Amino acid sequence: MILCEFCKNIRVVTLLSCKTVCVQTEIRFLLFWMQKCVLLPDILKLRFLFDCNRLVKVTYNKINNLLKPVTFTIRQPFKVTDMLLMLLWSVLLILLVWYLLIRRPSGAPPGPPVYVPILGNLVDFNQQNMLDKFKEYRKKYGDVFSLKLGSRLVVVINGYDAMREALVNFGDVFSSRPDIFSPSELAQGLGIVSSSGNLWREHRHFAMTTIKNLGLNDGTLEQYMLTEIDYLTLEIQGTKGDPFKITDLVLMSISNIMCRLMFGQRFDYSDSKFIKIVQSFNENLELSALSGALNFLPFLNYIPGDPCKIKVIKENQCIIDQFLFEFIQGHKETYEEDHTRDYIDAFLKKKYRERNLTSSTFSEEQLLRCISDLFIAGTHTTSTSIQWGLLFLITHSDVQTKMRYEMDKVLGTSRWPRYENRHSLPFCQAVVSEVLRCGNIAPITLPHGVNYDIEFRGYKIHQNAILFLNQDSVLSDPLIFDQPELFNPSRFIDNNGALMREEKIVSFSLGRRACLGEAVARMELFLYLTHLVKRFEFLPEDVNECPNMNGILGINRTPTPYRLKAVRLI
Numbered sequence: 001m002i003l004c005e006f007c008k009n010i011r012v013v014t015l016l017s018c019k020t021v022c023v024q025t026e027i028r029f030l031l032f033w034m035q036k037c038v039l040l041p042d043i044l045k046l047r048f049l050f051d052c053n054r055l056v057k058v059t060y061n062k063i064n065n066l067l068k069p070v071t072f073t074i075r076q077p078f079k080v081t082d083m084l085l086m087l088l089w090s091v092l093l094i095l096l097v098w099y100l101l102i103r104r105p106s107g108a109p110p111g112p113p114v115y116v117p118i119l120g121n122l123v124d125f126n127q128q129n130m131l132d133k134f135k136e137y138r139k140k141y142g143d144v145f146s147l148k149l150g151s152r153l154v155v156v157i158n159g160y161d162a163m164r165e166a167l168v169n170f171g172d173v174f175s176s177r178p179d180i181f182s183p184s185e186l187a188q189g190l191g192i193v194s195s196s197g198n199l200w201r202e203h204r205h206f207a208m209t210t211i212k213n214l215g216l217n218d219g220t221l222e223q224y225m226l227t228e229i230d231y232l233t234l235e236i237q238g239t240k241g242d243p244f245k246i247t248d249l250v251l252m253s254i255s256n257i258m259c260r261l262m263f264g265q266r267f268d269y270s271d272s273k274f275i276k277i278v279q280s281f282n283e284n285l286e287l288s289a290l291s292g293a294l295n296f297l298p299f300l301n302y303i304p305g306d307p308c309k310i311k312v313i314k315e316n317q318c319i320i321d322q323f324l325f326e327f328i329q330g331h332k333e334t335y336e337e338d339h340t341r342d343y344i345d346a347f348l349k350k351k352y353r354e355r356n357l358t359s360s361t362f363s364e365e366q367l368l369r370c371i372s373d374l375f376i377a378g379t380h381t382t383s384t385s386i387q388w389g390l391l392f393l394i395t396h397s398d399v400q401t402k403m404r405y406e407m408d409k410v411l412g413t414s415r416w417p418r419y420e421n422r423h424s425l426p427f428c429q430a431v432v433s434e435v436l437r438c439g440n441i442a443p444i445t446l447p448h449g450v451n452y453d454i455e456f457r458g459y460k461i462h463q464n465a466i467l468f469l470n471q472d473s474v475l476s477d478p479l480i481f482d483q484p485e486l487f488n489p490s491r492f493i494d495n496n497g498a499l500m501r502e503e504k505i506v507s508f509s510l511g512r513r514a515c516l517g518e519a520v521a522r523m524e525l526f527l528y529l530t531h532l533v534k535r536f537e538f539l540p541e542d543v544n545e546c547p548n549m550n551g552i553l554g555i556n557r558t559p560t561p562y563r564l565k566a567v568r569l570i
């Protein structure tokens, strides 16, 4: 580095063979020569070369040829103003892209501000704070607020009135499933849970009538349940009053009811194939919280290392499909038109009847997805509710006592409760309702889609939006349920000891997309809780220590794992 001899700056370029000058000096030098040029045109000729308005080259030669013609290049640095301008444009461009990525569409429901593009409000949530955050947002923005989750606008509907209005009054707009990863990619829009439009309507209706015809009302289904309660009782009895975990036992018990309903068979709890299938279903449900991220950040699917565990989910799905496929094949071989043994038979009957109908949706692929859906939707939900029920009962021994007292008073000590007895057992029914409310196993419904652009409660909701119905906002609303944090079945009993109307227990959702297994689930909950309480006194593992009552939020809200003791009564 050489110091410029004119301005003493250190950024140095060579100008003329004999001089070393820096850029500023170069320019001054040029001006100096230019002046001379004007003054002494016979001595010097200067040629300027411009590139994009910037002087890049000057050639001069002296006319009298005393000096050799020299060409030199001006190495002009960016001017500070140029740089500032460029910086300003870049910042403006970034801000514009940022704004476009984070903005809510005009007229959309209000919601928490978004600062981070791509992720949006996802940065405000962790897996466990969602319900608290929703409470906070409802207070601030009202019953209808919106979030930017990844690239999608999610509208959250809170409170009984808004929820009812959306799902019942606006049922034709809000009853589809959105085009997000889980229903579209994993289920290919088939089955019942993930389908929409005519396919969904037809198969939902078919499922409801088939479950009814298979014995919902004639006692057949109840008999399956009572048999499974007996098997479960044997397992519980085997614990001999020692602490044990009830999770897997209840899951297998409830799964067996669905197996009987779907393919006419029950399995022993130690059957390795059965254990594998139940585990695969269970693991997929647990992983669905992780894979759910793809609903809002689909690009995660292309990140190496399978961060959302889609590979595991698909492998489990293959195991399940293979298991179900074998049942379908077996049923096809032994099929008799006049004898409908179970759901698969009923489906095959419809399929064979429509064999000449090109528009028929009763394909084997759809059968596989439907039984898979019913199995998933009908097992984890009910078994989780029973686990919540037993957790509330071990922490409220007075409720167990009251249930036994009511059963003994109404049925005598030797008669077992049947579902038809429920109307004369209002307290036991109230326990079921309070378990559904406090257990709150589905605090948010499955996502709903929007069929077309609509104005709802003064807000514009675009077709591309996703709807979350916040059931927790109803079940834990202090204006509807006094001291909602308390487990108190008596809240549903009026002054005359009768069961009060309980329409605001929205655990099964509302409207056209409401749970189609509600009747089955209510029967299961009633029979399991009454029979188990009549047979055993349930106690916490340690009577001096209250179990953790916090739920773990996944696709369902499950209790924190706990152990309990069961003392045989009869």
Ligand code: HEM
Pocket (backbone or CB within 6 Å): 192, 193, 194, 204, 373, 374, 377, 378, 379, 381, 382, 385, 441, 442, 444, 445, 446, 447, 469, 507, 508, 509, 510, 512, 513, 514, 515, 516, 517, 518, 520, 521
């Ligand atoms: C305590 C037990 C249960 C609870 C709390 C429950 C709750 C729910 C909820 C909240 C939904 C979503 C509704 C929506 O998207 O708006 C649902 C859907 C569904 N449930 Fe249940 N459910 C239970 C048991 C069952 C049972 C036993 C079955 C099967 C026999 C079942 C089958 C289904 C099906 C197939 C759907 C999808 C309905 C559709 O998309 O049209 N559920 N359930």
